[in-house]
Amino acid sequence: MSKPFVYGTAVFGENFTDRKAETKHLKMNFEAGVNTILISPRRTGKTxxxxxxxxxxxDPSIKVVMMDIYDCRDEYEFYERFASAVLKGLATKAEQAMTLAKSFLSRLSPKISISPDPSQxxxxxxxxxxxxxxxxxxxxLPEKIAQKRNLNIVVCIDEFQQVGEFPDSIGFQKKARGVWQLQKNVSYCLFGSKKHMMDKLFQDKSMPFYHFGDMFFLEAIPKEEWINYIVQRxxxxxxxxxxxxAGRLCDRVQLYSSYVQQLAWNxxxxxEGEVTEQNLESGYELLIRQTSALFMRQLANLTVYQMNYLKVLDAGVHTGFQSSDILEEYRLGSKSNITRVENVLLGKELIDKRPDGVYFADPVFAYWFHREYCK
Ligand SMILES: Nc1ncnc2c1ncn2[C@@H]1O[C@H](COP(=O)(O)OP(=O)(O)OP(=O)(O)O)[C@@H](O)[C@H]1O
Ligand SMILES: [Mg+2]
Structure with a gap:
C-alpha cells in the first residue's frame, strides 16, 4: 500500500503535489540549456x-546527470564525484563507462568496479x-562527450553549497565557472540547502558564480493545493x-513542506474516522516530541548572546537590533557583536534573513523555543 504522507526524503508520484508552474519553468530551462540556481529554505522541496x-x-537528445555532493570535503572529491556521475549518467554498462573514460580522460587511470551494492x-x-x-x-568532460555524441547534457548538482566548505573554495569556484561558462552543449542546475551559503555563492558580486544563471527561489506550496492534497490523501x-x-494543519507549520506532510501523518x-480538533493537537504535540531532541542539539553550544538574540526574535522584533534600547533590554552585547551573532545563527540555520527582517528559519523550532525558553 502506498504511503499517504511522506517526509524526510524527496517525494515522487502521488506524494508530489502542485508545483506545476515551477516544474514547467525548470523543465524549459533544462530543455533550452539555461543554467539554473535553485534556492529555498531547508526541506521545501528542491530535490x-x-x-x-x-x-x-x-527530448531524447537531452541527457541528465544527477549528483549529490553533500559529503565531498574538497575539490578532489568533487572531481571524482563529477567524473563518475557523468560516466554513470551517460553509460548504462560498466564497459561503456570504461570506454568513455579511456577516450575522454586518457591521462587519468580510471578504475571501474562492479559494485556489491545491487542498486548500482x-x-x-x-x-x-x-x-x-x-x-x-x-x-x-560532459562538454566533450556531448559534442562528440551530439547531445545536450544537464548536470544537476544537489547540496551545491558544500563547495563553500572546500579548502581554497574560491580557487575551485573560479576554475569551475571558467570552464562551465564556455560550454555550449552542457547546462547546470545547482541547488542546495543552507540558504545563506547559496545566497553568498550566487548573489555576492565578488564571488565567481555571481550571475551564473537563472536564480530560482522556491516558495512554499500554496495552501489551497495542500488542502486538496491532504483531503485526498x-x-x-x-x-x-x-x-x-486541513487549512489549520497547514497554518500550524506555516506551509513548511516537510512539516505539512509529517504533521498530516501524525x-x-x-x-479514527474524521479528524477532530483534539487529533490535530495531539498530532502537533507528537511533532514537537519528534523534533525536540534535534532542536536541543542545535542550541547546545550557543552563547548567552546568541540565545538572547533568539529571544529578541521570539519577542517579535525583526529589525533594528543595533538600537541601544534593544541591545540593553535583551543583553546582546555591543553593536559590533550583532553581526557575529547573526553569522553563527545563520550558519546553524536557526535564523533566516528576509527582505523585511530576520526571522526564525523553522516555524516548529520557533514554537518549541518559545515554550521552553520564553515563558
Ligand atoms: N511537491 C511536493 N509535494 C508534497 N510534498 C513535498 C513536495 N516537495 C517537498 N515536499 C515535502 O518536503 C520534504 C522534503 O522534500 P525535498 O527533500 O525535496 O526538499 P529539499 O528542499 O531538497 O530538502 P533539503 O533542504 O533537506 O535538501 C518531502 O519529504 C515532503 O514531505
Ligand atoms: Mg534536497
Whole structure:
C-alpha cells in the first residue's frame, strides 16, 4: 500500500503535489540549456522538484546527470564525484563507462568496479588528488562527450553549497565557472540547502558564480493545493478531514513542506474516522516530541548572546537590533557583536534573513523555543 504522507526524503508520484508552474519553468530551462540556481529554505522541496522536472523531459537528445555532493570535503572529491556521475549518467554498462573514460580522460587511470551494492551496477574511481594535472579536463568532460555524441547534457548538482566548505573554495569556484561558462552543449542546475551559503555563492558580486544563471527561489506550496492534497490523501485511507481542519494543519507549520506532510501523518495516526480538533493537537504535540531532541542539539553550544538574540526574535522584533534600547533590554552585547551573532545563527540555520527582517528559519523550532525558553 502506498504511503499517504511522506517526509524526510524527496517525494515522487502521488506524494508530489502542485508545483506545476515551477516544474514547467525548470523543465524549459533544462530543455533550452539555461543554467539554473535553485534556492529555498531547508526541506521545501528542491530535490523533489528537480527530479519531477527531469522526469518530464521527453527530448531524447537531452541527457541528465544527477549528483549529490553533500559529503565531498574538497575539490578532489568533487572531481571524482563529477567524473563518475557523468560516466554513470551517460553509460548504462560498466564497459561503456570504461570506454568513455579511456577516450575522454586518457591521462587519468580510471578504475571501474562492479559494485556489491545491487542498486548500482558499477562504480568508478580515478584516484584524483592534488597532483592530478589539469582538473579542468574533468570539469570539461560532459562538454566533450556531448559534442562528440551530439547531445545536450544537464548536470544537476544537489547540496551545491558544500563547495563553500572546500579548502581554497574560491580557487575551485573560479576554475569551475571558467570552464562551465564556455560550454555550449552542457547546462547546470545547482541547488542546495543552507540558504545563506547559496545566497553568498550566487548573489555576492565578488564571488565567481555571481550571475551564473537563472536564480530560482522556491516558495512554499500554496495552501489551497495542500488542502486538496491532504483531503485526498486522508480519503485513500477512508478517513475524513474537513478543508477547514486541513487549512489549520497547514497554518500550524506555516506551509513548511516537510512539516505539512509529517504533521498530516501524525494526525492521521491519531484519527479514527474524521479528524477532530483534539487529533490535530495531539498530532502537533507528537511533532514537537519528534523534533525536540534535534532542536536541543542545535542550541547546545550557543552563547548567552546568541540565545538572547533568539529571544529578541521570539519577542517579535525583526529589525533594528543595533538600537541601544534593544541591545540593553535583551543583553546582546555591543553593536559590533550583532553581526557575529547573526553569522553563527545563520550558519546553524536557526535564523533566516528576509527582505523585511530576520526571522526564525523553522516555524516548529520557533514554537518549541518559545515554550521552553520564553515563558
Ligand atoms: N511537491 C511536493 N509535494 C508534497 N510534498 C513535498 C513536495 N516537495 C517537498 N515536499 C515535502 O518536503 C520534504 C522534503 O522534500 P525535498 O527533500 O525535496 O526538499 P529539499 O528542499 O531538497 O530538502 P533539503 O533542504 O533537506 O535538501 C518531502 O519529504 C515532503 O514531505
Ligand atoms: Mg534536497
Amino acid at each position: 523533489s522538484l528537480v527530479y519531477k522536472a527531469v522526469e518530464q523531459i521527453t 551496477e558499477f562504480s568508478v574511481s580515478f584516484g584524483i588528488g592534488p597532483k592530478t594535472e589539469k582538473p579542468e579536463e574533468i570539469l570539461d 486522508f480519503a485513500t485511507r477512508n478517513m475524513i478531514i474537513s478543508e477547514e481542519m 494526525v492521521l495516526i491519531e484519527t
